[in-house]
Structures are given as C-alpha cells and as structure tokens.
Amino acid sequence: MPTAAGLHLADLLARPGPYRTRWVRQVARATPAPVNQAAVTRVLAQWLWANGEGEESEMLPRTLRDRVSRALGGRLLSAGTLRLFAAAFGLSEQDEARLWSLLDGPPGPQSDCAPARPGGIVPDMTTPTPSATPPSSATPPAAPAPAPAVRRLAADEWTRYRDVRLAALAQAPEAFGSTHAREAEFTEERWRERLAARNTVVAELDGEPRGLVGLVTAGEGETELVSMWVHPQARGLGVGDRLVRAAIERAEELGRPAVRLWVAEGNAPAERLYARHGFHRTGQVQPVDDEQPGRGMEFAMARPAGG
Incomplete structure (x- = not known):
C-alpha cells in the first residue's frame, strides 16, 4: 500500500517553489516524471557530504538512490529519510510537521519509524522485521529524534x-x-x-x-x-x-x-x-x-x- 507521507513528499518537490528549484539545479537530463529522482538524490548526497557523511564523489551512493526511489514512489519513507529530506531541502516547519503527521499514522506493513542513531541518519530497512504481536496490538512507532x-x-x-x-x-x-x-x-x-x-x-x-x-x-x-x-x-x-x-x-x-x-x-x-x-x-x-x-x-x- 503506498505511503501517504511519501506521496505527499513527492508532491511537495514537484510543485513550483524553493524545493523544486533546489533539485532542478541538479538536473543533467530531463525526464517525463514530475520529479527527477537522480537530481533529488544529488541534493541529498551533497548535504550529507557537506556534513561529513562520506567523501564527495561523482558516483551517487546506490543505497541513497534506492531510498529516494522508495520514498518518492510511495513505497517506503522512513523516519531517517524524512529527517534527511527536511535538512537537505530546508523544509518549512509546516511542511515537515505535515509529513510527520502522515508518517506517524497507523503503520503499514513496510513502515520504518525507528529513531535515529546518535550522530547519524537512520538507514532504511529494506525488509520489515516481523512482529511477534498481532497488528492490532503492535507497539506504536518511536517518536522522531528531536530537531535542534x-x-x-x-x-x-x-x-x-x-x-x-x-x-x-x-x-x-x-x-x-x-x-x-x-x-x-x-x-x-x-x-x-x-x-x-x-x-x-x-x-x-x-x-x-x-x-x-x-x-x-x-x-x-x-x-x-x-x-x-x-x-x-x-x-x-x-x-x-x-x-x-x-x-x-x-x-x-x-x-x-x-x-x-x-x-x-x-x-x-x-x-x-x-x-x-x-x-x-x-x-x-x-x-x-x-x-x-x-x-x-x-x-x-x-x-x-x-x-
């Protein structure tokens, strides 16, 4: 089932405005899709490199490309990926709060709302961990790490x-x-x-x-x-x-x-x-x-x- 948060994020990036302008500057080749995922990935990668997460390279990390594809495709938007988008694109408080409200709703079968590791960004979970408890009594997702x-x-x-x-x-x-x-x-x-x-x-x-x-x-x-x-x-x-x-x-x-x-x-x-x-x-x-x-x-x- 598509995630509402991921679809809303894709819509925000597709609208004319500062978010779209940021990734459009990275476009190397036009695509028919509303959002160029390669350009979005480069925005995220540049933010990570600028903040000491890995060495800058012409090659975009495959894991990051996969995270963008899953998020903007509405398949899986994790808490860690949402925090990364918020920082790299400078999401407004209103837009970020809306995304968190969508993400923190009833978790779907592939939700990932784990808290961030100290000093880092949460990696996506490509396969959800089976729960020992039935869905009706599942533990609510952890709250996102506090913003500074x-x-x-x-x-x-x-x-x-x-x-x-x-x-x-x-x-x-x-x-x-x-x-x-x-x-x-x-x-x-x-x-x-x-x-x-x-x-x-x-x-x-x-x-x-x-x-x-x-x-x-x-x-x-x-x-x-x-x-x-x-x-x-x-x-x-x-x-x-x-x-x-x-x-x-x-x-x-x-x-x-x-x-x-x-x-x-x-x-x-x-x-x-x-x-x-x-x-x-x-x-x-x-x-x-x-x-x-x-x-x-x-x-x-x-x-x-x-x-």
Whole structure:
C-alpha cells in the first residue's frame, strides 16, 4: 500500500517553489516524471557530504538512490529519510510537521519509524522485521529524534557563550582566526562585552549546546557571520543549516540583509554549507591569523540582500 507521507513528499518537490528549484539545479537530463529522482538524490548526497557523511564523489551512493526511489514512489519513507529530506531541502516547519503527521499514522506493513542513531541518519530497512504481536496490538512507532532548538543567547548567558566558544576553539582551531589560549584568558567583563556586541545564536539538543553562530555589523547595510561551529556529535543533523538560516533572518531583522563571512582554505564542507544558502566567493583572501601567517589563508563569501 503506498505511503501517504511519501506521496505527499513527492508532491511537495514537484510543485513550483524553493524545493523544486533546489533539485532542478541538479538536473543533467530531463525526464517525463514530475520529479527527477537522480537530481533529488544529488541534493541529498551533497548535504550529507557537506556534513561529513562520506567523501564527495561523482558516483551517487546506490543505497541513497534506492531510498529516494522508495520514498518518492510511495513505497517506503522512513523516519531517517524524512529527517534527511527536511535538512537537505530546508523544509518549512509546516511542511515537515505535515509529513510527520502522515508518517506517524497507523503503520503499514513496510513502515520504518525507528529513531535515529546518535550522530547519524537512520538507514532504511529494506525488509520489515516481523512482529511477534498481532497488528492490532503492535507497539506504536518511536517518536522522531528531536530537531535542534535554535535561539538567541540572552545578555546574562555569558557563561554559556564562553563555554561553547572555548569548546569550538579547542575542537576546530584551524577554523578560527582566534585561539583557545587567547580567549581562555578573557575576563567576565570581556565575555559580557562580546556577547552584547554580537547577535549570538546557539543550537541546542536536549538542552545541551551543540552549535554557535554570531552576527556583527560590517559595512554599510552589511553584517558579517562569525564564530560558526557545530559540535561533532551534532553534525549531519541539520544544525549548521539552521544556524545559517537564523543568522540570515537576524540580519534581515536588523535591516542589514547583505551578509559576508570568511572560510579557511580547504574547508570544503563549510563552503558547501554556505553555498546552499546563497553565498558565493568574492575573490578576497587574507591570512587566517595576522599574528601567525603560517596558519594559512581564508577566503570571503557573500550573500547579497535578498539572497
């Protein structure tokens, strides 16, 4: 029996709008079908590669192609596959909620609503596991893994800001112009000043901080995205995309919708993340750290007003 969630997802991707635009950009060969599954698969693959799930390749993983075929064909849409589509296509809260409501209805004979493994995407189950209990008393499907909560830090949350920032500098020193040793010496007053000067957004999972991004004023009508970091255990869950979207929305609220940022040379996953949100290279380059030229170079990316 076709799954309502899978058919609704296919309909969302076929409608004119941002979801369709995203996969149409990947079309290499036109097909008579309403949705080009190869193009959709490439969108999902690029999101996975950008979030550290495997190495980028011209060959699309067969398992991923199979998942797309089953989902859009209405045969099987798992919880893990739905989470992947939501992150890769930036599904709106309304559309995502509708899909979950369809998925969490009475499970069909091939339903797969297993929760995600920590730090990863649930693989599809090609063959359903037989149940020892009759269908009428089957155990309800597990709830989907919680989505990261994204919010601005309040002025008095300087200790949380400090802890997440220092964790980022310790875990990914190559990604930042500053260093853990330098900022570990900051006083409470300095941390409070920095938090007050930056529109800092934190991503939390189960109440624990798992990502950070800041936004500072730059040139006329511009803002600069800074301090972007996602905890390794939260990568592949859409945290980076949510943080970037939150920063862009805040820039628009401030009346400074043009956003720029710097990316360390060689950080391809970060560049792909920003490119998904309309950023492009400007051609500007500079040292990551003026005081330590040996740390390498970084390049500028910009997103014009209106994206």
